[in-house]
Amino acid sequence: MRPMLLHWTTLPHRGSNAALAALAVIALFALTAQAPPPNADELVRAATDAPKHISYVGEVQSTRWGASQALATIVRIEHKSPDDTRRTYLAPQSAYGEYTVTHGAKTFDFDVNHATVVVSENLAPDNAVAYNNNIALVFANYSAVEGPHEAVAGRTAQTVSLINRHTGERMMRLWIDAQTKIVLAKESYHSDGSLATRMRFDEIRYTGDIPAGIFSTDVPAGFQTLAGRRFAQPSTDIGAAVRNAGFTPVGPRYLPEGFSIISADTSDIKGVKSLHLLYSDGLRNLSLFQNASNAAADFGSIHPSTISFEGHDAQYVKDGPTTLLAWREHGLAFALVGDLDVKELIEIAISVIP
């Protein structure tokens, strides 16, 4: 039997010529009318995806604020989609001329002052599953609220604030290029509302015409190549990581609202087996490290502050908006690192009971 073929010419006529004309008008309207503007969630989603499709060159100023100090850098950036990026430091003076070239997961740090190239690898950003989970976590804990249009680096930017659904506090503000969806500026805030970080393009030009030599990772003559850290993809199989730790780990009984565990992994640091549990609320991260080797945190030349809670002596330092709190308890050594205030970290540490 001959199969029945369905051609457009065989479609039955269901209406009059007038109806066909009306459909044509509607179709024409649909083609010519502008698409409705994306809502704030879609804007944020598009912004996280934009660098994979848009190439640009520009100059970026970044500042991180601690409790009493700030560190600012100015970087010239060349980005060729999807994942080639070169960042050349223009300031501070101590870093002037140094540059990094990133190809996907690999980063080459060219230190022109010490004639070294450090090659490191980080597979975390390539974890698509974790990336999507995190996007979901962002919208579960934060509501995106559109603000007015503002000009950044000569471009029209749509402002979007990310408001914590649990506390009502604005934790991040984005300036998203209305046309390309590239994030032109970004501010993150401490929980008390003070500014924690700011990134802002001073200038930007969209072009894919960037010489390939810009992204060259050829080692210059006289430079020494050094192997840097290799960061594996964190596992979402928390149970497997915990079993692999070789000791009975503990977790916090208290976490700020919205935080949940997103990955875990174990690593061997010169014979010290350490378990790393990573928590996040989508924007802010919290790491709990623990080992059963009684291996305390070594602060080197940094002088930590000493505090005590629940009968434990602890030490902490702040690196800009990030704080490290370390203490020992019942044969376990803990380190809590997070983009949270010390007060919040101590609350969490108190709830870690072996």
Add this chain to the structure above:
Amino acid sequence: MNHFTDDDLIDYLHHEVTDAVDARMHAHLAVCRDCRDRYDAEVGVGEMLRSSALAEERELPSIVKARVWAAVRDSEPTFLERLRAFAAPGFAVPVAAALALLMYFGIPVIRAENAAGSPTVAAAYYFEEHAAEGLENPLADHANTTATLAFGQSSPSASAPLIDAADAATLDDVAASRE
């Protein structure tokens, strides 16, 4: 005979007269008993003052001493003087001790273990690991990652770590908030 005055005799004693006057007075003192006695008396006074000065050290006025020391301080030391001062035990020993402490505490590699013999984990490791895995976050500041790794040796911004003096009142705040 014209006698000489006491002032003339003192000038003669200190060789402060012209050669012609000196010759004339020399001849006069040889024959004039009165002038000779007054001359000998002036010589005796001078001898007495000189002996007295040698017999006891007299304290200089404080303003004079201050000026002397100011002049000494203002004078540039020579290279050898500087070298000698640097090598002096009072300076060199504390410096050597400070350098040793700096190397011990400043370079974690030198001490793989702490004083109790337990191994340690560098704080930089924790910061790096936290920042690296945090890049899973879609809104992580990728452009600022190197700045986040302020402890890291591979970071261009490592020379400018942003380490804050911690707020000692923090724990009290926590305690107060828990009550």
